[in-house]
């Protein structure tokens with residue numbers, strides 16, 4: 186079994202590689218060629234914790250995977266991550282576990298890559314300005330994914346704590362300087378989005394994080410943060426202006442995300458306004474962007490096939506490069 190930590194993973198794959206892996210994963214889930222049983226959760230009430238097991242299998246990849254991610258909210262009090270995670274990759278022919286990968290890195294990369302894949306497929310070609318709302322754990326890879334699929338001149342970033350916002354922008358300027366975009370702290374979320382061609386929301390907010398009327402024609406919005414039915418970070422005001430609403434996987438989004446469930450329940454949108462899944466666009470079953478003026482909303486909650494395809498690719502590249510530790 187090969188053990189792969191964050192540094193080793195990042196030394197063998199680029200964000201662009203994972204964007205392509207996510208596209209494969211989204212086509213599989215839309216075509217029904219990957220088995221993704223419901224995730225299993227076991228509670229640890231004494232610690233207010235939950236162990237989550239997310240399995241998947243694809244014959245076409247000759248691989249299965251299980252992501253184990255635990256949510257233990259008191260961990261940070263002990264200086265530990267709140268959501269430690271690992272991905273186990275299994276050989277599809279023998280059932281052997283062939284690799285264990287740092288699950289936080291795989292999650293951050295494949296989640297960023299979902300926005301990257303959506304922008305690559307749904308955004309207009311000529312995008313110059315980006316906006317990123319949220320500067321937490323997922324945010325760096327979201328920003329990189331946005332930068333790697335379109336040549337942006339600047340990205341406005343917003344989060345509520347000014348000091349953390351400025352520190353985040355400073356760090357990103359150092360780490361993502363090769364993309365040549367200015368990375369700037371915005372005064373507020375509305376200022377961040379009003380001139381943007383690409384917008385990402387990646388927050389834990391339970392209420393909308395920007396005014397949807399500020400979104401300009403032609404914008405593509407990727408909503409990443411919401412995963413509970415009663416919470417939403419996307420302002421429903423933008424939805425009637427959007428010509429298309431596309432999901433990473435429509436069934437999953439409609440069981441989890443308040444970004445769409447709340448406006449569906451109050452009649453702001455109807456089910457037929459949600460065209461389908463990104464894989465359906467890739468395979469031509471539904472239309473993607475048809476003009477540069479359309480506003481398109483992409484909603485993702487994450488699917489286990491992303492972990493599977495990303496882990497398989499990372500493993501193969503690590504084998505070829507001799508990276509990682511054999512156990």
Ligand SMILES: NC(=O)c1ccc[n+]([C@@H]2O[C@H](COP(=O)([O-])OP(=O)(O)OC[C@H]3O[C@@H](n4cnc5c(N)ncnc54)[C@H](O)[C@@H]3O)[C@@H](O)[C@H]2O)c1
Pocket residue numbers: 292296318319320321322323324344345346387388389390391392394409410411412485486487488
């Ligand atoms: N779609 C997916 O596949 C996927 C995968 C992983 C995580 N997530 C979700 O993404 C979200 C963000 O994850 P993270 O690890 O970056 O979280 P985090 O806790 O590290 O950061 C949360 C960020 O949200 C910001 N925020 C919270 N409320 C806000 C508000 N009202 N206005 C503006 N900003 C606000 C915080 O300031 C912070 O920057 C979580 O809800 C997580 O569950 C989604």
